[in-house]
Amino acid sequence: MSILASYREKEELMRKLQDELRKMEENTQLKKELTFKQEIEAVLDKHQRSVKDLAEIFGLGQEAAKTSGRGNRRTRKLKVYVHPKTGERIETRGGNQKQLKEWKAEHGSETVEGWVVEERD
Known part of the structure; x- marks a missing residue:
């Protein structure tokens, strides 16, 4: 494949991806999730807290540790x-x-x- 053909293929791929992004940006569910994320980040900034702090407050760090890996199962010899x-x-x-x-x-x-x-x- 020539460099020019490869370039044109990449251009076409980029156009398709841009179209998909435009469609996603119009999605109301995505807009809601982005707004929610921004609001949470604003609250964390206001209280000078991190996402890690938030996870600890809700006990998510402990649950993630339990569910990841083997949990309470012992390793075999x-x-x-x-x-x-x-x-x-x-x-x-x-x-x-x-x-x-x-x-x-x-x-x-x-x-x-x-x-x-x-x-x-």
Whole structure:
């Protein structure tokens, strides 16, 4: 593709994006949300507070910490398996590891669990 063709393609893309922006700016829901945001920012400025302060006041920081990640669920222990014949080593926190599944299918789950050489947090 030539530079001129690329330039024209980018120009067309920019025109389309500008049209989409104009349409969005006419959207009453967007206008309401922008107004709301500006009003909240004005109140925060008036009281010399930050968005972080607002989140703390409403307890949103704690909820976000609870919902993000694993919450109250404990992390599984890391298990290290070593195949006795090949010396191949697998470190995993769960049983959904591809090679581990293959070993368990071939040798049996109890046998493979006997190959655990180390468990750690």
